Amino acid sequence: MILFYTRKDFSDRRGWKTRRWEHAFAEKDMIGIFAPSVYERLTSYKFVRYESTIVHETCHVYYMNIVHNFTPKWLAEGLATNLEQYDYGWRGKPRVDHLYFMKIPFGEDELEFYRSGYLITHMLIRKLGMKRLMSLIREYARKPVKTNYERLFDKFVYAKNTD
Ligand SMILES: [Zn+2]
Numbered sequence: 052m053i054l055f056y057t058r059k060d061f062s063d064r065r066g067w068k069t070r071r072w073e074h075a076f077a078e079k080d081m082i083g084i085f086a087p088s089v090y091e092r093l094t095s096y097k098f099v100r101y102e103s104t105i106v107h108e109t110c111h112v113y114y115m116n117i118v119h120n121f122t123p124k125w126l127a128e129g130l131a132t133n134l135e136q137y138d139y140g141w142r143g144k145p146r147v148d149h150l151y152f153m154k155i156p157f158g159e160d161e162l163e164f165y166r167s168g169y170l171i172t173h174m175l176i177r178k179l180g181m182k183r184l185m186s187l188i189r190e191y192a193r194k195p196v197k198t199n200y201e202r203l204f205d206k207f208v209y210a211k212n213t214d
Contacts, residue, residue: 053081053082053083053084054083055083055084055085055086056085056086057093058093061073064083071094071095072094072095074095075104075105077108077109077112081112082108082109084101084104084108087101103136106131110135111127114130117192118191118192118195119195120195124164124168125164125167125168128164128169129169129172129173130184132169132172133169175187179207179208187203191203
C-alpha cells in the first residue's frame with residue numbers, strides 16, 4: 052500500500068490531474084490511498100469511509116489476481132462495492148446503499164454504472180452465495196474476455212446448487 056500526502060504526488064502517480072473525489076486506486080499488486088492524516092482535507096470523503104475504501108480497493112487487487120484483467124467491469128466493480136458494504140456499511144452506515152450512490156460525485160453515466168453493477172452483483176450473491184460466485188469467477192478467469200459470460204452466468208444461476 053502506498054500512502055499519499057499531497058494531491059500532486061497522487062496525480063503524478065495516476066498520470067493525470069486528479070479531482071477531489073479521486074481518493075484511492077488499485078494496481079496489479081497494491082493499492083494507493085491518501086494518508087489518514089490528510090484524507091478528509093485532500094479528498095471529498097469523510098474518514099468514516101477510509102476502511103471500507105481499503106476493502107474496496109483490495110478487492111480489485113484480488114479480482115485482478117484471479118481474472119488477470121478487469122472484466123466484466125460491472126462485476127469487478129459490483130463485487131468491490133458489495134464487499135465494502137459487508138464489513139463497514141456505506142460510509143459506516145449499513146443499508147443506505149441508494150443514498151451512498153446518490154452522493155458519489157460522478158456523472159450520470161458513471162453513477163448508473165456503479166448502481167447497476169452493485170445491484171446485479173448483489174442479486175448474484177443472494178442467489179448463488181459468495182462461494183459459488185467465486186467459482187463462477189474462477190471459471191470465467193480460464194477464458195476471460197472471450198468467454199460468453201452470459202451463458203456462464205446462466206449455467207450457475209439456473210443450476211441446482213449441489214454444494
Ligand atoms: Zn472500484
